[in-house]
Amino acid sequence: MASFSRPGGTRRHADVVLSTALSADGPACSPVAASWWRSHVQHGLDPANAAPRRAETITARELSERRQRFDLLLHVAGSRLDRLFRCVSQSACGVFLSDADGYVLDGRWRSGDQSSFESWGLRPGRNWSEAAVGTNGIGTCLAEERPLIIHQSEHFLESNIAMSCMDAPIHGPDGRLIGALDVSSARSDQTAPANQMIAALVRQAARQIEADCFRHSHSGHRIVLIDGSKGDDDSEPADTQTALVAVNADDLVVGATRAARQALGLTPTGAFAPVPTDDLLTGEAPNSGFVPAERSAVVRALARQNGNVSRAARDLGIGRATLYRRMKRLGLAQHSIES
The missing domain is CATH 1.10.10.60 (Homeodomain-like)
Known part of the structure; x- marks a missing residue:
């Protein structure tokens, strides 16, 4: 990734973003550059435009309707957001929860940091999808469906390069993407090691929210924890994954989290035909009859x-x-x- 100075330095952020995104090998060599390319070429955004039209905040009524559609996520995530915020609040960080479209549904921040987040538009009702504001923690996490860090100048918009964002996707009980968990820092001196520590907390909280949503959706079933290290997803360590299956009264697996689906070779999303528990977990059918x-x-x-x-x-x-x-x-x- 090319280095550059802050606005006012020898080279403007917008110039570096465009030259890197449109270079022959930039997008192929860097995930951030690939996101810059999507932001400019696919979504038609200008890194120098501080207020893209698509980033407008939805009305209070529209936000209420979105919150109703994600009632389970909000109900389950509330206590997890509180705990995560207690861990990071002294570092000028805010905690934000978005839906799968990138709209912020809920957040936690200190009153002293509110002006910074408000100036960026990081608040409930704002669209932070990649299509709306280009490369950013929430939007790029949703676009690539993986945990990531977008540190300061890695943001697409020049207006967002003062913040660092640590994000992890959240998948619903049926394996489908339902949102993103974000911690954004307003500190100008935020360091890479600090980002890594916060990112680990974000990943853990996101997996806990997934597990809580799954248990809530399968409250009448037996929940079994399996070894999630056998899947093909290497985007995060196995010990941060929550591989759970739901077993009904007939000893059939009727539900599975995304990590469990990957580990067991089940369809990635949606419903699947019930499978005998022994067949699925041992890989072979027991003596029948x-x-x-x-x-x-x-x-x-x-x-x-x-x-x-x-x-x-x-x-x-x-x-x-x-x-x-x-x-x-x-x-x-x-x-x-x-x-």
């Missing part, structure tokens, strides 16, 4: 009752003598104790 199923049911009932046959029989809805006969046939006599 009624005998193995019956044996499993009896073993589970005995385990729940610590081997007490009388209570296990009541759980299964059969008589104790019947259960003894089935246990003998299944070779389970050693699992029991007398009532």
Whole structure:
């Protein structure tokens, strides 16, 4: 990435953005330059224009309607935003939550930093998609669907180069992109190491919001945590991913987070046909038929009752003598104790 001076220096930000974006190899060598190219060529934006028309703030009514559409996200994310803000607020940082279109839905900031964020238009109702304001934390995170840092002069618009943004995407219970979590810093002396530490907090909070949304949407199901390190997504460390599946009463997997879908080879988004839990998690089907199923049911009932046959029989809805006969046939006599 080419270096350049701040406005007033030897070379204007807008000149560097355009020359890099339109160069033969710039967009191919740098993700930021590729975003600059999209901002200028695909979206028709000018880096010197401080107020693109598409960046206008929507009305209070339109914002209310958007918030209603993302009611689950806002309900679940509130406490996570509060916790994240407590971690970063002393560093002149604000915390912002956007929808998948780039509209800011909610935010947290200190009153002393409000003027800085207001001057950038970083507030609820403002459109921060890449198509609206070019390369920026929220918009580029949504466009590329990955965690990232956009530090000061990496922004497309010259008017935004005083801030640093750390972002992570948020995926809904069905794997679809539903928003972005952003921490933006108003500090002119923000350093790269500080950005990295904050970015780790943002990624963790975004994954927690995803997990909370998933659990809320599958509140009637058993939630199982799986090993999410087997997926193909190397955009973030495996330990920051939340790979969860929802299992119904018939022991079928009926839902999965994005990380779980990647790890298990399920369709990336949307609904999928229910899959037997053992088939999906072990990669092979267990012995089929009624005998193995019956044996499993009896073993589970005995385990729940610590081997007490009388209570296990009541759980299964059969008589104790019947259960003894089935246990003998299944070779389970050693699992029991007398009532």
